[in-house]
Amino acid sequence: xxxxxxxxxxxxxxxxxxxxxxxxxxxxxxLSGTTHPSHANEAVFNGAxxxxxxxxxxxxxxxxxxxxxxxxxxxxxxxRERAAKRFG
Numbered sequence: 296x297x298x299x300x301x302x303x304x305x306x307x308x309x310x311x312x313x314x315x316x317x318x319x320x321x322x323x324x325x326l327s328g329t330t331h332p333s334h335a336n337e338a339v340f341n342g343a344x345x346x347x348x349x350x351x352x353x354x355x356x357x358x359x360x361x362x363x364x365x366x367x368x369x370x371x372x373x374x375r376e377r378a379a380k381r382f383g
Contacts, residue, residue: 300318300321300322301314301318303315303318303351303355304354304355304358304360305358305360305362305364305365306364306365306366306367306370307364307365307366307367309355309356310355312348312352315348315351315352315355316344316348318351319344319347319348319351320344322347323340323343323344323347326343327340327343
């Protein structure tokens with residue numbers, strides 16, 4: 296489940312709200328142990344996603360990083376190369 300959580304700090308352009316929400320969703324799915332909550336737990340699940348999204352946005356926006364911003368395309372290329380080596 297958590298394989299879809301990506302590093303969101305120190306990118307140019309900065310992480311979008313959709314990217315942060317997607318990571319928050321994956322995090323809450325991992326913690327709760329479910330990808331689709333029951334109707335009884337749906338409100339609590341969605342509230343947790345909203346809370347984690349807000350805190351993740353605050354974290355990403357507040358970090359002080361001295362390294363130059365990373366390029367998304369370059370990082371994606373590196374990830375594809377690692378996957379090709381790993382899975383052949």
